[in-house]
Amino acid sequence: MAVSTPVCDFGARMPAFALPDPDGNVHSSDEIRGANGTLVMFICNHCPYVQAVIDRIVRDASELAREHGIGVVAISSNDVEEYPQDGPEHMRREAERHGFTFPYLYDESQAVARAFGAECTPDFFGYNAAGELQYRGRLDASGRQPGPPDAPRELFQAMVQIARTGEGPRDQVPSMGCSIKWKDETPGD
Template identity: 80%
Template sequence: MAVTPPVCDFGTPMPEFTLPDPDGRLYRSDEIRGKNGTLVVFICNHCPYVQAVIDRITRDAAELQQNYGIGVVAISSNDVEPYPQDGPEHMKAEAEKHGFTFPYLYDETQQVARAFDAACTPDFFGYNSAGELQYRGRLDASGRQAGPENARRELFEAMRQIAETGKGPQDQIASMGCSIKWKD
């Protein structure tokens, strides 16, 4: 089921968290922050919306990290009981397959997803250097299928603007994807 998250609530502080990667290494939110901002992406392995754009996410993340001082992290919060392919052992393979340059963390309790008010996969949260939310939009015009190769890179442009000015664009189109699979 496709879910559209709420529009950006500018200035909301980034929730603090500590989560493990698939190997059990713990990452704290303050370790992930970049000098010019932070991008937190909620994804999972099985979602067709994520799979349609995962290489674009990886491309944009690497460029934002290297050229704009943006810290990046991906988080999987799905209930793995009904969706075992979203579990840590499969997360590690997914990260390696796509060449992630950022940590891919597992939110087993789903407390982090709830703290962010994450709604779908993919769901993007772009923060400035002060840890204030400035972007809650989509990656690009892709949906369940990848959009055109020359699609405007909305997330990338927004994060570049945040890195340069501390402010995100006022006009944002919400992301769309599969709902997060919450535990009962």
């Protein structure tokens, strides 16, 4: 089932978290924060919306971290009992295959996804250096299929603006993707 994210709640504080990567190394929100902001992405391995843009996500995340002082993390919160392909071993392979330059963390309890109010994969949360939410939009015009190669890099441009000014764009197009697979809900797509 396709789900869209809600409108950005400007100024909402970034929830604190500490989650393991597939190798069991715990990463905290404090260590992930960048000097100029933080990008928290809820993704998973099986979602066609994520797969359509995963290489663009990696490209933008790498450039944001390297050139703009943005800390970046990806979190998978899906129920792995119903969706085993989203489990830690598969996460490790996915990160290696696509060359993730950021931690890919496993939210087994789903408490972190609930604290953020994550709705779908991909779901992007862009925070300024003070940890205030400034972006809750899409990566670009892609959907279940990649958008055109020259599609405006909406998330990237928003995060660059946040790094420079501390404020995100007021006009944001919601992200759309597969619903997060909650443990207490009936399996969907």
